[in-house]
Amino acid sequence: MKILLAAVNAKYIHSNLAVYCLRAYAKKQHPASNITISEYTINQPFDEILMDIYKQAPDVLCLSCYLWNVTEVGQLIQEIPKILPDTKIWLGGPEVSYNAREVLEKYPMAEGIMRGEGEETFAELVAYYEGRGAAELINIQGITFREKEKQIAATPFRQIMDLSKVPFVYGGDIENFKNRIIYYETSRGCPFSCSYCLSSIDKCLRFRNLELVKKELQFFIDHEVPQVKFVDRTFNCKHDHAMAIWNYIKEHDKGITNFHFEVAADLLNEEEIELIRSLRPGLIQLEIGIQSTNKQTIKEINVP
Numbered sequence: 001m002k003i004l005l006a007a008v009n010a011k012y013i014h015s016n017l018a019v020y021c022l023r024a025y026a027k028k029q030h031p032a033s034n035i036t037i038s039e040y041t042i043n044q045p046f047d048e049i050l051m052d053i054y055k056q057a058p059d060v061l062c063l064s065c066y067l068w069n070v071t072e073v074g075q076l077i078q079e080i081p082k083i084l085p086d087t088k089i090w091l092g093g094p095e096v097s098y099n100a101r102e103v104l105e106k107y108p109m110a111e112g113i114m115r116g117e118g119e120e121t122f123a124e125l126v127a128y129y130e131g132r133g134a135a136e137l138i139n140i141q142g143i144t145f146r147e148k149e150k151q152i153a154a155t156p157f158r159q160i161m162d163l164s165k166v167p168f169v170y171g172g173d174i175e176n177f178k179n180r181i182i183y184y185e186t187s188r189g190c191p192f193s194c195s196y197c198l199s200s201i202d203k204c205l206r207f208r209n210l211e212l213v214k215k216e217l218q219f220f221i222d223h224e225v226p227q228v229k230f231v232d233r234t235f236n237c238k239h240d241h242a243m244a245i246w247n248y249i250k251e252h253d254k255g256i257t258n259f260h261f262e263v264a265a266d267l268l269n270e271e272e273i274e275l276i277r278s279l280r281p282g283l284i285q286l287e288i289g290i291q292s293t294n295k296q297t298i299k300e301i302n303v304p
């Protein structure tokens with residue numbers, strides 16, 4: 001059983017952290033499973049992507065859907081059954097998690113959708129297709145899928161998982177990310193409720209264990225990775241967590257790695273600003289998303 005996790009990124013230097021997390025978690029549960037990853041870009045010729053997937057001939061193809069690739073993924077879903085009629089197509093990612101039924105109605109060739117965070121769901125799907133997991137899809141939580149009679153069915157969203165259970169994805173193959181941005185996650189969810197943002201739907205903010213995080217930061221520093229981008233939605237929403245990480249990279253800096261964080265500027269307090277002031281210039285980069293400067297807009301979109 002060959003399972004391919006495919007991602008279509010916006011640029012070559014980007015990578016898709018989600019598919020690496022899914023594979024790492026599933027391989028921990030099922031070490032013998034044949035799970036591969038292929039990354040493409042939206043700028044690549046469409047036929048080239050199609051040809052590559054065709055050559056791999058996966059039994060199950062899982063496509064990661066984001067705002068920047070959902071059009072290209074939609075085109076792929078329509079073409080793949082013409083050249084790989086027996087391949088089961090599954091989708092996942094924020095762009096299909098909250099309108100899963102509509103997506104399956106639009107793309108009758110897709111088998112199903114993994115909704116919400118995918119590690120546990122994907123691991124169970126792998127076991128299902130390998131014939132040693134759930135006997136039926138209806139027993140797997142967090143999916144919307146096509147039943148035998150082609151009716152669309154959905155199972156409940158699954159409980160959020162402990163983020164520390166996701167294995168570190170870069171340990172074995174950091175060389176594969178040469179000249180690309182390393183994405184890294186120490187929290188999931190966002191405490192805010194901006195009305196247009198998918199990250200505001202999941203109200204379950206959680207953090208990766210700090211001792212694990214420190215070991216992983218040291219790995220990046222030791223391997224002289226040029227840049228690590230944290231994908232945490234609002235990195236500084238928990239003061240102790242942010243301070244521990246900034247202090248760690250300050251004390252262990254070797255003058256090479258740059259760390260990028262998305263922060264809420266209004267949450268930065270004096271202690272944090274003082275620490276940031278003391279860092280080597282270039283050690284960190286802050287990305288600050290201003291939702292609006294119009295008070296009425298801010299009120300309407302639920303920005304605190």
Ligand code: SF4
Pocket residue numbers: 190191192193194197198199200233234289
């Ligand atoms: S602060 Fe950012 S991530 Fe959080 S809900 Fe608002 S837009 Fe989304």
